[in-house]
Amino acid sequence: MYPRDLVSLSAVSLAALTLGVGCPDEPSRPAGGAAATTATAAAPTASAAKPSAEPAASQAPHVSGQAAAPAAPEGKGTIKGVVKFTGKPVEMKVPTARKDAPVCQDKDIVYNAVVVNDGKLRDTFVRIAVGGVPGNWKAPDAHAVVDQKDCMYEPRIQGVVSDQQVDIKNSDRTLHNVHTYKGSETLFNQAQPRGAEPLTKTWKDGIIKLTCDIHPWMRGFVVVTDHPFFAVSGDDGAFTIEKVPAGKYKLEAWHPRYGLKTAEVSVADDRPAQVTFSYAGTEPEPAENKDELKGLW
Numbered sequence: 001m002y003p004r005d006l007v008s009l010s011a012v013s014l015a016a017l018t019l020g021v022g023c024p025d026e027p028s029r030p031a032g033g034a035a036a037t038t039a040t041a042a043a044p045t046a047s048a049a050k051p052s053a054e055p056a057a058s059q060a061p062h063v064s065g066q067a068a069a070p071a072a073p074e075g076k077g078t079i080k081g082v083v084k085f086t087g088k089p090v091e092m093k094v095p096t097a098r099k100d101a102p103v104c105q106d107k108d109i110v111y112n113a114v115v116v117n118d119g120k121l122r123d124t125f126v127r128i129a130v131g132g133v134p135g136n137w138k139a140p141d142a143h144a145v146v147d148q149k150d151c152m153y154e155p156r157i158q159g160v161v162s163d164q165q166v167d168i169k170n171s172d173r174t175l176h177n178v179h180t181y182k183g184s185e186t187l188f189n190q191a192q193p194r195g196a197e198p199l200t201k202t203w204k205d206g207i208i209k210l211t212c213d214i215h216p217w218m219r220g221f222v223v224v225t226d227h228p229f230f231a232v233s234g235d236d237g238a239f240t241i242e243k244v245p246a247g248k249y250k251l252e253a254w255h256p257r258y259g260l261k262t263a264e265v266s267v268a269d270d271r272p273a274q275v276t277f278s279y280a281g282t283e284p285e286p287a288e289n290k291d292e293l294k295g296l297w
Contacts, residue, residue, distance in 0.1 A: 079267060140161060148170045203222070
């Protein structure tokens with residue numbers, strides 16, 4: 001046999017061998033496909049075994065939708081009312097320590113913890129209860145202002161919306177230190193010399209009490225609410241809350257000396273809701289403002 005015939009025969013044998021080896025691979029394709037299917041099916045099982053991996057991602061829009069409050073409704077209703085005082089008010093005097101304090105001693109200013117005119121109580125904070133008005137109420141861009149003037153906080157009490165910026169100023173020719181509390185907890189205690197820049201603060205909630213360790217009679221309050229439906233009674237005890245969405249609400253009245261009163265009110269778009277609160281002067285001091293008058297005179 002010639003060498004050329006040997007090469008040809010080898011080629012034919014190799015081809016046959018290759019075909020013979022390749023044939024068993026054909027039945028293995030379904031098996032390989034089944035294995036891939038099993039792996040694919042196992043993937044969700046593995047993901048489910050993770051406590052929060054895939055489910056957390058898939059549920060995120062739903063959770064976010066629950067957390068997001070609806071847009072604030074536009075209201076046309078009005079709440080009008082008056083805060084009455086039926087008892088004998090505490091007599092207000094000039095704080096004794098004021099007479100010895102430089103700059104403060106220049107004016108004999110009668111203290112303002114309790115101001116009653118013709119049976120009407122001033123400086124009572126009135127609001128719809130926190131959480132009582134559905135909607136996402138954004139803090140206004142305008143800053144609220146607390147001024148230290150004539151060694152007193154002005155205004156004595158006011159309301160702000162959650163996260164609204166509050167500028168605390170010193171208009172006096174003397175050093176003050178702004179010591180703020182939420183309950184018994186000190187929030188900050190910062191000196192503010194004459195002519196200093198305002199201190200700008202924000203709060204989420206609560207009744208914020210402002211004091212001055214240098215002038216212990218100084219007292220002011222900022223009440224933080226999650227909506228803008230609040231007011232403070234004036235010299236005549238009257239208050240007005242406007243643009244309230246129609247509905248039924250729990251109304252709160254809080255006075256720094258005489259504490260909390262509540263009332264139920266129904267608000268309609270076409271007529272003002274009328275509310276009257278009454279204090280007797282025998283109510284205990286609220287926890288947020290104990291012993292304000294102690295040792296003042």
